[in-house]
Structures are given as C-alpha cells and as structure tokens.
Amino acid sequence: MLARVYITLKNGVLDPQGKAILGSLQDLGFEDTSDVRVGKYIEVQVDAKTASAARERVAQMCQKLLANTVIENYHIEVMEES
Amino acid sequence: MLARVYITLKNGVLDPQGKAILGSLQDLGFEDTSDVRVGKYIEVQVDAKTASAARERVAQMCQKLLANTVIENYHIEVMEES
Numbered sequence: 001m002l003a004r005v006y007i008t009l010k011n012g013v014l015d016p017q018g019k020a021i022l023g024s025l026q027d028l029g030f031e032d033t034s035d036v037r038v039g040k041y042i043e044v045q046v047d048a049k050t051a052s053a054a055r056e057r058v059a060q061m062c063q064k065l066l067a068n069t070v071i072e073n074y075h076i077e078v079m080e081e082s
Numbered sequence: 083m084l085a086r087v088y089i090t091l092k093n094g095v096l097d098p099q100g101k102a103i104l105g106s107l108q109d110l111g112f113e114d115t116s117d118v119r120v121g122k123y124i125e126v127q128v129d130a131k132t133a134s135a136a137r138e139r140v141a142q143m144c145q146k147l148l149a150n151t152v153i154e155n156y157h158i159e160v161m162e163e164s
Contacts, residue, residue, distance in 0.1 A: 006123050034129060040121070042103070060112075066103070
C-alpha cells in the first residue's frame with residue numbers, strides 16, 4: 001500500500017531554508033512572494049492488509065524516524081489499492 | 083494566496099536518501115516497508131488576483147528555482163481564499 005507523508009515545521013519554528021528560498025525568489029524578480037515554508041514529502045510502500053493498518057504503521061515510522069516531533073508535524077494519506 | 087508545491091524525483095532517478103531511510107526503517111523493525119521515495123513539500127504565499135495567476139507564477143518559480151526539472155517533477159495546488 002502506498003502512504004504519502006507530509007512533514008512540516010510547526011508554527012513558530014524558524015525556517016531558515018524557507019527564508020533562503022524566499023530571498024532567492026525575490027532576487028529573481030518574484031517580489032509578489034511573501035513567505036515560503038519548506039517541508040518533506042515522503043512516499044512509503046508498506047505491506048498492510050488495510051488502510052488503517054498501513055496508517056498506524058506509518059505513524060509509528062514518523063514517531064521513530066521520519067519526523068522530529070518536537071519541531072515538526074506530520075500528516076499521512078494512504079492510497080487505497082483499487 | 084497559498085500554493086502547495088510537491089517536488090518528486092522522476093521515475094527511474096536513483097533516490098539515495100530514500101534508500102537510506104528504507105534501510106533505517108528496516109533496521110528499526112519495519113520489515114514490512116518495501117520502498118521509500120523522498121521529495122520536497124513547499125508552501126508559497128504569493129500575491130495574485132486569481133488562482134490560475136498564482137499557479138502560473140509558482141510554475142515559473144519551479145522552473146527557475148524550486149525544482150531541478152531534469153530529474154524532478156513538480157505538482158502545484160493553489161488554495162482558493164474563501
């Protein structure tokens with residue numbers, strides 16, 4: 001089963017990478033850009049019987065490795081196999 | 083207007099970061115994981131009158147800076163302001 005994981009910085013956490021990209025975009029003429037926040041998008045193929053079982057496993061992966069839960073949020077979408 | 087950009091490696095492009103995460107997950111006991119692909123998730127606040135104008139601007143940003151279009155695909159979602 002394919003799970004999509006979106007990992008983003010929590011509100012209030014400084015995003016130096018986002019700031020750097022914002023500056024570069026504005027230098028390139030995109031002054032209409034006011035903010036940039038950068039996160040991770042991870043696709044995980046996991047062997048599971050149901051979507052909820054896959055979601056549970058991937059949440060454990062986020063807790064243990066994929067996300068730094070002190071400063072990051074994670075959101076999981078499981079693609080049901082047709 | 084908020085635009086969400088998903089940047090992923092094109093099929094066939096080696097993903098060393100994904101392979102490293104896969105190995106770590108399996109070492110942590112997640113043997114039910116068979117593949118991991120890592121990409122970027124970027125939120126961009128752009129000043130635009132319409133969603134399609136925002137999409138066009140962000141596509142230009144992807145072409146010029148955010149994505150390496152030789153090896154990466156990008157997908158843009160614009161959040162309509164209610």
